Amino acid sequence: MPKVGNEPLRRRQLISATMNAIDEAGLADATILRIARRAGVSAGIISHYFGGKDGLLEATMRQILTDLGNAVGERRRALDDDSPRACLGAVIEGNFDDSQVTGPAAKTWLAFWTSSMHKPDLARLQNVNDRRLYANLCFHFSRVMPRAEAQDAARGLAAMIDGLWLRGALTPEGLGAEGARRLAFACLDQLLAQHGGAPASPSAAIGETHDE
């Protein structure tokens, strides 16, 4: 029983099904048949819309990177205060957005991370995103400390975010997203206090910096 053609919808369905399949069975067992079945379409359609399995996987990774960028961007835009701490906080919050820490997204993210070490196409995407995050952190830190120290602070905070995020993805029972955010903010305030003189408001570290 054929369905009405709707390219944007089909692409979204298939990308979403890909993440769910990876969440369920891992990238290695995310076959096109499994993905197609999850999306409620047939296997052949994948090649039709994405040129093949690789195309679908790349599109899926692009989607996750876009979601991350949006999550940070939205929180950034919602700030009425453009202090370094507020901006850096928005980056942290964005990285722990539901669209990034939820099962399917997190497992897919990690699977691509691993996979990118041997697939140049994915590595390129990864690098662009990584550099953008780093440059962003660096810029805000360097407003309150010398360049060299700002670079170290950026590297440290980036590592802490990734580490917390990774452990959250791996063991869902220990330290939820709130706990991870709390520790990330604690790290941020330590970094600011260390080199930037007086911190903004360490004790109110966890408070809302955004709404919705």
Added chain:
Amino acid sequence: MPKVGNEPLRRRQLISATMNAIDEAGLADATILRIARRAGVSAGIISHYFGGKDGLLEATMRQILTDLGNAVGERRRALDDDSPRACLGAVIEGNFDDSQVTGPAAKTWLAFWTSSMHKPDLARLQNVNDRRLYANLCFHFSRVMPRAEAQDAARGLAAMIDGLWLRGALTPEGLGAEGARRLAFACLDQLLAQHGGAPASPSAAIGETHDE
């Protein structure tokens, strides 16, 4: 041309070849043929010594975990000072030991990490190791701060170690092992100073083991 039988040697050869194959091509393309060729033996021998591919992969992961335990243990034993900072430093140094950050080990480690999310056997190994590290960190932190804060400190340091290690594995060009160690120690000293009263000597963080 067959070779003389030597089980321990064959096992070591094959485990080492597995890590190199994963480093070279990724877990997905680490076929038994590729691994066997790297070890200089034929494919059939893998089933003979490990019962199958899964057995070889599990043995390889066990080896990496053993190496990590040894790297930490050796440094722990080499200490003449058993202050919390010295012990925690040994854990950090052990985690950034060459046996863990070098290409093959790091990529294999990450591949198994990802894979363990969908393979109960590997997940079990991973959890045992993870809990051991966490308990170890917790114990040393709780000598200089309340239990609840020690747990947060342990989680924070563990996340920082993993994050630095992960980024090092992913992008070998930025921040070598020395840089990662430096930032990990900076994080450690911050955590100690934060809750443990006077820090050892923050500026000389990397140097000799001070007394707390």
Added chain:
DNA sequence: CGTTATTAATTGAACGTTCAATAAAAAAAT
């Protein structure tokens, strides 16, 4: 307004490839 022709979307099956596992043969060692 109804009929027909054309286009686009989708399916399901077949194909060729690759892999892990197995079995049988060959070589070394005892």
Added chain:
DNA sequence: ATTTTTTTATTGAACGTTCAATTAATAACG
């Protein structure tokens, strides 16, 4: 001569891709 170790050849299953056939939607036409 028997046992252990290793290789080679084979098997069966699973995968991604491809393609002809089918169906729905749209356009052209009278």
